[in-house]
Amino acid sequence: MTTSFKSGVPNLIPYTVEYPEQVPDNLCPVARDCNTMLPGDWRAERPVVDREKCVKCATCWIYCPVQCIVEKPTWFDINLDTCKGCGICAQECPHRAITMIEEVGR
């Protein structure tokens, strides 16, 4: 036999266990605040618009895969929070108004 048997008075008092007052912050990975994780945080190159060359043809606006091109009075600019630095705008711009600059020191 692997077991021994002992009979006694039936115990109907429910087993209780104490829970910590606060949930430990190293138990299950959970998050209560959103991290926006904007693409701008991990961009390697950033587009820079030459306002002298830009004619507002909107080619960049059409091609941008994340729609981060912002319209200004006489040129188009880039929302650098959401720009992921893919360089498509610079490639497609018919007036060579956009150049990609390496992001350093961020």
Place this chain on the structure above:
Amino acid sequence: MTTTELDVAIETSIDTISEASLQSTTLVCDGNEASAWGVALARPDVIAIYPITPQSSLVEYLAQFVAEGIIDAELMNVEGEHSVMSALQGAALAGARTYTATCGPGLAFMFEPYIRTPGLRLPMVTSLVTRDTLTPQCVWGGHQDAMLVKEAGWIQMYCETVQEVLDTTVMAFRIGEHPDVMLPVNVNSDGNYLSYGVTGISLPAAPLVDAFMGQKNINWHAALDPERPMAIDPLTGGAGGPGPSMFANYRKSQCDGMQNALRVIEEAHKDWGDRIGRYHSPLVEEYRLEDADYALVTIGSMTGAAKDAVDAARDRGEAVGIIKIKTFRPFPVEAINRALSKVKAIGVVDRSVNFGWNCGPLYQETLAAAQQLQRFIPSASFIGGLAGSDITVEHFTQVIEDTKQLLQGRTYNEPIWINRND
């Protein structure tokens, strides 16, 4: 039944319960049915199942129990084991006590969500009706599937008898749900030998088990709950920012939970004995070890035959005992070293292989624990019972003889394959 309803039921049952309803019932059943009865007594809320040999009849019993109203739970017949575990994770995060059973190729298909469950600290119970792994193609018992996932972060307890399967299945819920543990538990029963082995068992009275279980609280730490909005399992780790330290702390907490489980497993087994009347060895069982010169180290249902062989050897005057591992994860280093310190040689019998070390996994683990004793213990690795083959009393008699020769200075450079010449 909701937690509140269960509380009321327990409260009222204390006053109105009759003597008769506190009596245990005697059943004649196999290990798979015993598992299902254990699940019934633990009152789960959600069960998701997919059948696989030799577990199939277990989930058939569960389906039958739910259909007959013996178990008041949501039973989900999903399309595969990957979905089983995924569905149960969601249910547990919503506060449900959850259960499933699987083995072999089913466990392999479950692997991706299976390894995520301990990290989410979800205390579900999954019975592994252990089966040898493919290939060679086989559908029979062996420990290879459970040994494959020993580093997945689940608590693993191996049962020896059908009665122990029932009792351990109930206890597993309480162990995993303890706030100091919060980890999923595998209750392992040998495919074929325990799954289909029929014996008389005692089914404890439900009110006594309800009191043993107490009030459940599955998702106090992480919840799918509009009242407590949170994102579960966001991206962690990496090389920069707070990631490395966060990830290391989550992992360390998992390891701490595992170590806490050693104490909680002992507490649960003692309380089960005090309340129900049956005491099982929680971590390691020492059998006829007090005056033993050498011992067999066993795991699972093979221990029954080993005990018969040791009894016969004792009658012949051999000073041999048994060290049986019940809790394999976390590995009970202290308990096994207490046992090892009593003997001069060991023969470790595995029902699976460790391909990397050309020995059994239990052999490797036992020697790793033994190095803390700072004493050389002559040892031999025995591998048998693969793919349903039987380790008989005659086999164990030979194992005892081979282990005894270690005392005379014999060494074994390779594992001894028990069934190789059957």
